[in-house]
Amino acid sequence: MTYVSCFYHAFAGAEQAETAANRICKVLGVNQENEKLMEEYERLASELLEWIRRTTPWLENRTPEKTMAEMQRKLEDFRDYRRQHKPPKVQEKCQLEINFNTLQTKLRISNRPAFMPSEGKMVSDIASAWQGLEQAEKGFEEWLLTEIQRLERLDHLAEKFHQKATNHENWASGKELILIQKDYETATLTEVRALLRKHEAFESDLAAHQDRVEQIAAIAQELNELDYHDIASINQRCQSICDLWDKLGTLTQKRREALEVRWPFKSNLAAGD
DSSP states (O other): OHHHHHHHHHHHHHHHHHHHHHHHHHHHHHHHHHHHHHHHHHHHHHHHHHHHHHHHHHHHOOOOOSSHHHHHHHHHHHHHIIIIIHHHHHHHHHHHHHHHHHHHHHHHHTTOOOOOOOTTOSHHHHHHHHHHHHHHHHHHHHHHHHHHHHHHHHHHHHHHHHHHHHHHHHHHTTHHHHHTOOGGGGOOHHHHHHHHHHHHHHHHHHHHTHHHHHHHHHHHHHHHHTTOTTHHHHHHHHHHHHHHHHHHHHHHHHHHHHHHHHOOOHHHHHHTO
8 A cells, every 4th residue: 555655646746747847838839929929010010111111202202294104104103002012011911910919819818918019110100100101192193193184284285286386387388478579569550459459358367367376375375384394395386486477467567568659549449449
């Protein structure tokens, strides 16, 4: 009985030691898993905050481009950001929150203190940074669409300007040569009378084009105010049209005076005689 009693106490002590050892191993395993989750949280938080820090200034940049092609490239870059770059970061943010909540639950069950991330890496810090990112993203998208609409209007105005300018230049082509002719010097009275009537018709035509020239100048002015990228060529063409218009006006007046000198019966001409 004495031997049996000794064996019983010996084996009972060994079983308790093994149980204690298993418990210690389990606690160590839980602690290691918790530390791994902490490290993973810190890593994900640092990477996500760094990406937000690098991306937000790009979304806050409101420097307009000069041409539609350049703005379209910006729009494509923004769409790539939406389709390719942002979705993985959304998943990382969700995983970060899951890891944080899982870790806090494990620590609470183990009667361990709650996990406190490094300064600036709290879930609330990340949520605040993410909110700033999305606000910048929304503003950037609205700005892009507004700029594209502005450039579309500019391109439309520029096309309208060139169309009107071309029409006017086609009309004005050769008019200067006609006005400087001195065909009246050797003309008979009948011929002078015909030249005067022809000149009056030209004067009416010239007056009708006054509004067209003013429209061309108004479109050029609007393009200047809207900062059109090729405004230099617009201004140069507009100035050429205005200079030629002034010249045609001066030559028209001079030709009328010269013809009237050759025709002494102004009242009769006006009356249709």
